[in-house]
Amino acid sequence: MQTFEYRQSTSVDQAVQAGARSKRAQQYADVRFIAGGTTLVDLMKLDVERPNQVVDINGLPLAQIKTSADGGLVIGALARNSAVAHHPVVQRDYAVLSLALLSGASPQLRNMATTAGNLLQRTRCVYFRDTAHACNKREPGSGCSAIGGHNRMLAILGTSKDCIASNPSDQNVALTALEATIQVQGVKGNQSIPIQDFYLKPGSTPNSENVLEPGDLIVSVTLPPPAPDTRSHYLKLRDRAAYEFALASAAIVIKVNGGRIERARVALGGVGTVPWRSREAEQVLEGHTADVALFRRAAEAALKDAQPASENGFKVELAKRCIVQALTVSTQSA
Amino acid sequence: MRFEEFVEFIGSQEGAPPKSLDANAPPPSAIIGAGVPRIDGPLKTTGSARYAADYNFPGLVYAVPVRATIASGKIQRIDSSAAEAMPGVLLVMHHGNIMPLYRNASGGRNSESRPAFEDETVYYWGQYVAAVVAETFEQAQAAAATVKVEYEPAKFNVDPSLSDSLPPEGEPGGPRVMSNRGNTESAFASALVKVDETYITPVETHNPMEMHATVAVWDGKKYTLYESSQGVMNHQNVVSQVLGVPKENVEVISRFIGSGFGGKLFPWPHSAIAAAASRKLNRPVKLTLSRKMMFSNSGHRPRTQQRMRLGATTDGKLLSLQQNYRNHTSYGDDIRENCGEATPFLYSTANLKVTSALVRRNVGTPTPMRGPGAVPGLFALESAMDELAIKLKKDPVELRLSLDTLIDEEKNRPFSSRHLKECLQLGAEKFGWSRRTPEVGSMRKGDLILGWGVAAASWGANRGVCETEVSLRADGTARVGCGTQDIGTGSYTVIAQVITDKTGIPVDKVDVVLGSSALPPGPTSGGSTATATFLPAVIDGVNAAIKVVLTVAGNTKDSPFEGKDPNSLTMTAGRVHEKGAPAASGVSYNEILHIANLASARGDGKSGGLGADPKSHNFSTHSFGAQFVEIEWDPGIARLRVSRVVSVIDGGRIINMRMATNQVAGAIVMGVGMGLFEETIYDPRNGHPINDNFADYIVPTIADAPQIDVHFLDIPDPLLNEYGARGIGEIGLAGIAPAITAAVYHATGVRVRELPVRIEDLMKTNAVT
CATH class of the missing domain: 3.30.365.10 (Aldehyde oxidase/xanthine dehydrogenase, molybdopterin binding domain)
Structure with missing residues (x-):
């Protein structure tokens, strides 16, 4: 860990101004906001992040969870993962989010980790997290050690020849299926960014993971109002029973009427370089009768562009089984 | 390290042998075997124990x-x-x-x-x-x-394949013969039923x-x-x-x-x-x-590659058993993982050969890990036995029972105490083994396929040299000093229990001081030998301290026993009295010390290794066990979990049932890790153990712990010490991994011969769905 300056912000404006002094907002940002610290502090200890200044935003009034005027839900950036997971409205109307959060990390980590921090969670690729190895995400142009290396946990969708790092979050998979929007306050004013447009696939610049610029501070995440009779589910598959990142996961938000699927949202975790929305699967599902054969076709469609690396070929089939099972559970009559 | 080498390391040939178990002696008091909570528990749970x-x-x-x-x-x-x-x-x-x-x-x-x-x-x-x-x-x-x-x-070179070309057997650097009897080659050649498979265990950290x-x-x-x-x-x-x-x-x-x-x-x-x-x-x-x-x-369990050849008659007689194993070692040290630890004596066979070879890799020096040699060795042996049972269409418990022997055929001596048969029988009963249907994938629980597997376990039993000092103090407390240490297994508490048994001083009044090289030399906590080693030295020390009390009682003016021959006195439950008279007629030992103006009565204890006891040369001493495992396989989502384990251990007399159960339960969870999760992976491009963190080297969480049912036969081993205690630190891990892979086969039809079992192994074949 390198020496850094620690400051506390007392207002959102002040935090934005502090953040705006950073030359970049992505990898190696020289100013970093800290909330729960569950990702950032680890990476600083590993020398993978080396900010000169750490701006503590825990004092900002951004922890509230409240219903919005249109009947949706606004989740403050600093709402802890455990608070969101156990919130009665989340449990009632957005079960997929509660299930996703509770499947991730450990109770201790969930008590610290925040909604916005989780949105910005970094990959668990071992080569990213060890400075002894080449990594384009960490050191652009240095090469990708994961390709041809230990990549059992890594991505099969959205990869590039420069990066196959997987996005490890569970929360973000659920938020993708829920079509959340992310409210950002920055030097140029306020923006509301659909989660679908928030993450960047690695391409040739895997060091840039999202659209945030210096000074941009996530202040909240908004969920649209729940459509009537919609059900949702999150299924996470991994080697052990708890406290492990997903090999594959699926978030489903679905409305079935008389056996026919009216609306489906499908997002995948553990297999994509970003939280992975599968419009291909949704198209197969919508307008058709819910049955296992249809679910399997949707799963095939979701994975048709998968490009496995040397060790993670099994994830293609695993993700398909995950989708089929998650759809089966979420469409079972109550 | 061979168990024998470890025994040599702990010095088992030195010193006078302690008293062995006397069949006519009264049994120890109820404190021996009781589930006494660990006396250092409050220090640990309040964070005041200093590491x-x-x-x-x-x-x-x-x-x-x-x-x-x-x-x-x-x-x-x-x-x-x-x-x-x-x-x-x-x-x-x-x-x-x-x-x-x-x-x-x-x-x-x-x-x-x-x-x-x-x-x-x-x-x-x-x-x-x-x-x-x-x-x-x-x-x-x-x-x-x-x-x-x-x-x-x-x-x-960090190549995980250990198939390097080697000099011939017997040449320098070539395979070393570890055991050999009969003629394995011809017996194997003539066998009508054969198993010839190679089993691999990974580096574990x-x-x-x-x-x-x-x-x-x-x-x-x-x-x-x-x-x-x-x-x-x-x-x-x-x-x-x-x-x-x-x-x-x-x-x-x-x-x-x-x-x-x-x-x-x-x-x-x-x-x-x-x-x-x-x-x-x-x-x-x-x-x-x-x-x-x-x-x-700081070391690892080395990778092993073991070719097993079993030859049998069609009715299940074991004609021939061969184990040719290799393990990797570092460039600085020759560390031989003794995978043949249990092979020569676990089953009856006339023809047996075990060879060992080393393959050098650019890794740190390997070091013993819980059940070194035996644990990876039994993965190979017990997996091969399961495969043999399937070829013979015989129940795997029945096959093992039929090959049981009460003679160590390697040393041609009886075992001091072997009850593998009873372990298998009790385990089968507790597990419900008779309800098992042998066909692959035939047992279901809802959408889940159940797999039931079994394996035998064994680990050496021995005793080294030890010294202690035991003080009975005038304030009614006792102190024991010994240069051993409690690595979390309960040595502090076990020693206090011995003092209670011999003096009546309650365990919470016994001050056990361990963990300093300035104390009288005590044993290394390894090889499951520490308990068997320090018990007799503690007993010797407390007896010496009691002798001081009795001498003082007879010699001291105004003592109720003034002028009595100390040999006519005895101490029962802390009270000094005349032999033949009831204990209630006596006075407490601390009263004697007060009268004599003594702060304490100190006895120096010493006991020798097992090898110093001529009787030990007539016997083979080992612990045994049987492991029964149930796995659940959900093919719909490729989810594999170990759901139930019954473990029966023949580990001599158990001194503390609570902590012994804790040891074996912990070993079972470690076995789940060995079976399903643990593998240190070296990046072939640079030699870095690349998953060197707890997110990528996964070990079981509490959510992965199966339903655990531990039983001890609790039969004293007459050879080891007067309580008949052996050690139970390691045997709980032996046999878990092969019982898991046997269960996985039973559920899925996929035989995993390289640990750990990965779900991709079970997805890529025509596994049962």
């Missing part, structure tokens, strides 16, 4: 190692100028500037024979190449990151909760080392040689240890680095290993 890294002293400074980022080569240059200019930095040590550290040849056992910074050669990724000492940990850490090391890399740490304090003449050690006496012996100072100038203290699993048996190089820095700076130095460092710098 090595918890020691702090005025002026303490911090050492942080710099580690090699190549797997083989030479250091060309070390540039520490930036580090030396950083705030708080006091010293940068490396091979070019460190005071000499030596090898050891005069007894004791080191982990890596090469001391830190011996020369410019790098043998494995992560090897210590320098260390930075600074006023704070953070300063040392930041400075260590700036030390630039230039290397001339050399070719290296010791991950005790408490990582290694040394706090070294140099006082101008003497070193005090606060360590996390499974053997304070050995650590003192070895490190004094490494530092080149007399043994009495090193004291090693390990009051509490957050477990070791073998990884803390012998000193690792960081200990002498901290000591050398302390001497150089004349300041106390703390050096703690990170979890990452644990994967390179």
